[in-house]
Amino acid sequence: MKLYEVFLRAKAGLSHKHVGSVHATDAQMAMQNARDLYTRREEGESIWVVDSTQIISSNPTDKAAYFEPAEDKIYRHPSFYPFDKEVKNI
Amino acid sequence: MSALYNYVLNLADNTLILGQRLSEWCGVGPFLEEDLALTNTSLDIIGQAKMLLELASEIKGDDETADDLAFMRDQHLFKNVLLVEQPNGDYAQTMLRQYMIDVYHVYLYEELSNSSHEKLAAIAEKSLKEVTYHKQRSELWIKRMALGTQESHKRMQNAMNHLWHYHHELFESNDEIDELVQQGIAANPEELHKKWDVEVKDLITQTPLEIPTTGWKATGGRVGHHSEYLGKMLCEMQFLQRAYPGCEW
Numbered sequence: 360m361k362l363y364e365v366f367l368r369a370k371a372g373l374s375h376k377h378v379g380s381v382h383a384t385d386a387q388m389a390m391q392n393a394r395d396l397y398t399r400r401e402e403g404e405s406i407w408v409v410d411s412t413q414i415i416s417s418n419p420t421d422k423a424a425y426f427e428p429a430e431d432k433i434y435r436h437p438s439f440y441p442f443d444k445e446v447k448n449i
Numbered sequence: 450m451s452a453l454y455n456y457v458l459n460l461a462d463n464t465l466i467l468g469q470r471l472s473e474w475c476g477v478g479p480f481l482e483e484d485l486a487l488t489n490t491s492l493d494i495i496g497q498a499k500m501l502l503e504l505a506s507e508i509k510g511d512d513e514t515a516d517d518l519a520f521m522r523d524q525h526l527f528k529n530v531l532l533v534e535q536p537n538g539d540y541a542q543t544m545l546r547q548y549m550i551d552v553y554h555v556y557l558y559e560e561l562s563n564s565s566h567e568k569l570a571a572i573a574e575k576s577l578k579e580v581t582y583h584k585q586r587s588e589l590w591i592k593r594m595a596l597g598t599q600e601s602h603k604r605m606q607n608a609m610n611h612l613w614h615y616h617h618e619l620f621e622s623n624d625e626i627d628e629l630v631q632q633g634i635a636a637n638p639e640e641l642h643k644k645w646d647v648e649v650k651d652l653i654t655q656t657p658l659e660i661p662t663t664g665w666k667a668t669g670g671r672v673g674h675h676s677e678y679l680g681k682m683l684c685e686m687q688f689l690q691r692a693y694p695g696c697e698w
Binding site: 360381382383384385387388391392394395396399 | 481482585
C-alpha cells in the first residue's frame with residue numbers, strides 16, 4: 360500500500376494543516392481513510408490528501424546552510440516600527 | 450402489536466444486528482485504517498439502532514425499554530432480515546453485504562425522511578447522511594475487489610453467489626406495511642426494490658461479476674424464523690444483561 364499525507368482545514372478562513380498520514384491503495388481510499396481517521400471528532404471541514412512521494416522535502420544535512428543564516432538577521436522582523444498609542448491589536 | 454411497532458422494529462433489528470456483526474471486525478480488520486473505518490460504520494449503525502429501538506419502545510408504550518428490546522428479547526422475537534445476521538466471512542462477503550444494505554438504507558431513509566411520522570422522519574434524515582458515506586465506501590470496495598486481482602475477483606464472486614439470495618427479503622411487503630404506505634408513514638418496498646435493482650445492477654455491469662441465476666430466496670426474518678447464526682450472536686451480545694440484569698458501567 361502507498362502512503363498519503365493528510366491535511367485538514369479546521370474551518371473556513373484557516374489554511375490546511377498537516378495532521379498525519381494514512382495507508383491506502385488508491386487516492387479515493389486515501390481520502391476516505393483520512394476522513395475516517397482524522398475527522399471523527401469534528402477536526403475539519405476540508406481534507407487534502409497528497410501522495411507522500413510527491414512531497415519534496417528539504418534535506419536534514421542542509422539544515423545549517425538553509426536555516427542558520429537567518430538567525431542574526433533580526434532586521435527582517437517587523438519589530439522596529441513605532442505604533443500609535445491608539446493602535447492596540449497588532 | 451401495532452403495524453407501526455412491527456415496521457419500526459424490523460428497521461431497528463436490521464441495524465442492531467448488522468452493527469453487532471460489523472463490530473466483530475474491531476481489532477482484526479485487514480489493516481489499521483480499514484479497521485477504524487469499519488468500526489466507525491458499525492458505530493453509526495448501532496446509533497441508528499438505538500434511535501429506532503427507542504422509537505419502537507415508545508410506540509409500544511409499556512415498560513419495555515430500548516435496552517430491554519436489544520438485550521432481553523429472545524431470537525424468535527427479532528424481526529431482522531437474514532442477510533444482516535450472516536457471518537462476516539471474508540472481507541468480500543462483509544463488504545458485499547454492506548453494499549447491499551447501504552444501497553437499501555440510502556433509498557429507505559430518503560423516503561422515510563418525508564414520512565408523515567415526524568420522529569421516524571427525523572431519524573431517517575439524520576441517518577441518511579451516515580449511510581450515504583457508508584455506500585461510497587462499500588461501493589469502492591466492490592469495484593476494487595471485483596476488478597482487482599484474480600484472487601480478489603474470485604472472492605467477490607463467491608460472496609455474490611452466497612449473498613445475492615438474501616436481498617429480496619429487504620423488500621418484502623405485507624398487509625400491515627401496505628397500510629402504513631397508504632398512510633404516508635412507511636416507504637413503499639416495491640419502489641425501493643426497483644431503485645435498488647437499477648443501482649446495484651448498474652454497478653455490477655461495470656465489473657466482471659455475475660449475478661447467480663438459481664432461484665432460492667431467503668425469507669422468514671420478519672416473522673422470527675432465523676438462521677442458526679442469530680442465536681449464537683445473541684448469546685454473546687446479550688450475555689451481560691442476562692447474567693447481570695440492569696448492570697451499567
